[in-house]
Amino acid sequence: MGTSITGSAPRAADCSRCLALCCVVPAFAASADFAIDKPAHTPCPHLGADHACRIHDRLRERGFPGCVVFDCFGAGQQVVQVTFGGSARRTSAMFAALDVLRPLHEVLALLDEAARSSAGHDARDLRARVEEMVARDAEALADLDVGAVRREAGALFDELVAVAHAGAPGPDLRGVDLVGADLRRRDLRAARLRGALLVGADLRGVDLDRAELLGADLRGADVRGARLAGALLLTAPQLTAARGDATTTVPAHLDRPTHWFP
Ligand code: SF4
Structure with a gap:
């Protein structure tokens, strides 16, 4: 698993601390990545009652390589363990929280890299603000403007690249x-x-x-x-x-x- 920063929201998925939200929330369209159509907010038919995938060791052979490469960047366990305090039951409120937290966790993972670069100061500042956002309760998460965060992060990433490519x-x-x-x-x-x-x-x-x-x-x-x-x-x-x-x-x-x- 990728490096996580102590005391921060997780950057790496830990499915043992989630309720298989990634196997329920997204919609699948049958393709080379997913062998079946699956509506959003509906459990995949391969998902067991114990929240484990029954074909986990055969995903590629069974036509689900998209599941192998999918990564929630730790947003799943953040939703279940932090936003909903370790709840043992999936709810539609969790699904909404995942839709907000997954892109924010991806931004955090990228900001970890930017924080080590020439854009480090601004990246650390934005990272601290996003860390505070992802710790909010479900109601406050729903009010977040994820697009604005992404745009601000995108400008930082542009700066990182421009410096790395200078000359x-x-x-x-x-x-x-x-x-x-x-x-x-x-x-x-x-x-x-x-x-x-x-x-x-x-x-x-x-x-x-x-x-x-x-x-x-x-x-x-x-x-x-x-x-x-x-x-x-x-x-x-x-x-x-x-x-x-x-x-x-x-x-x-x-x-x-x-x-x-x-
Ligand atoms: S195939 Fe397995 S990993 Fe993929 S969505 Fe279904 S239960 Fe989850």
Whole structure:
């Protein structure tokens, strides 16, 4: 699991302290990620009464790779253990709280990285404010403007990237469709890949030092031998969605996915 900051809201999911909210709250549309349609606020048919997934060890084989890569960034246990004080029963109020807390926890995870950068002071300030927000009660959470928080965080992330790329920017590929592209010969150092579609892209051996990967879709991207250690704004679920191996370098604050090739 990714690094958590002592005394802060959790950044890593602990499903043993949740009520499987992620298997109930989102809607699924049958696709390569989820084998079935599932309406929002409805338990997945594979969910057991003990809040455990009955096909947990076979998710990919059963057509649910989206469940493997999904990450609540600790928002699930925050809802159950903090907002609702350890309640043992799922409620619609919890579902609403998760919709607010999940994006805020993702922002917190990214602010942890920004706090270590040149934008550190402002990032620490925003992080402290978001930490205070996520600790509010359910009613107060409903009044939060998550979009405003995201915009403020986005400006900080822009600053982080601008400083990291100063004097030597790479290609600007923000939001570009690179699905299935062979990128092995592209120089992607300091590239801007925010929101890029890299599904199934071939990134074997590519140096992604200082490349910005905020929101890039790396599902099935082949990153064997790639250098991701210096990549910017990369999160744990993005790494989990990609296919790396023992020679792929990863940022120090993220764990190497256990299902990667040896
Ligand atoms: S397949 Fe398992 S992990 Fe995925 S939503 Fe259903 S119960 Fe949850």
